[in-house]
Amino acid sequence: HQSLQVYHSRKDNPILEDQALLNYKVGENIKQINLDSMPDVLQTGKLKILIIDSMGIYNLHAFKPDVVYLRDSPRLNLSRLIDSVQPSMILWDGSNYTSYQKRWAASCRAKKIPFHQTREKGAFIYRYSTIHR
Structure with a gap:
């Protein structure tokens, strides 16, 4: 079953x-x-997702997630996080402040990293071909 x-x-x-x-x-x-x-890290197959919530606390120690998922408006410098983690994609949902989402979108564009906003694009559906490392 x-x-x-x-x-x-x-x-x-x-x-x-x-x-x-x-x-x-x-x-x-x-x-x-x-x-x-909701855990701090999700893994499905080889895909590793770091989840950062309103606390904005994350501990990397050589952990390199493929995707960073932002929820509940964490206060963080996304450009710095992208530089240190180098994820393949940033994902955030509608639980985040609109002003944060606009700032994150600008950071992703500046860093040329793909991003997915569920408020605008709907659910993020993962397919193994979606994210390349």
């Missing part, structure tokens, strides 16, 4: 009642949904 791992940052758990999730469960014949809080 198929199971689905869902990471979230909600304090309550109405996520199991989310209609989009329920539709996906039915459409993909998912039998079980496992919930967990």
Whole structure:
């Protein structure tokens, strides 16, 4: 049977009642949904994602993520982070202040690094051919 791992940052758990999730469960014949809080690092296959939240705390120690995911408006210097980590892509969601998103987009353009804003582009769908190292 198929199971689905869902990471979230909600304090309550109405996520199991989310209609989009329920539709996906039915459409993909998912039998079980496992919930967990959002980790600092996600890895799927060889893709490594560093997640930076409102605390803006991250500890790299030779860790080189492919993607940096920004959520809940972390206060950070994105240009400096890009220089030190050299990710293949920056990703952020709609939980971030609009002013931060505009500044991050400008930083990504200046550094010539691809970025994905879910507020403008919708969900980020990872395909193995999407990100090259």
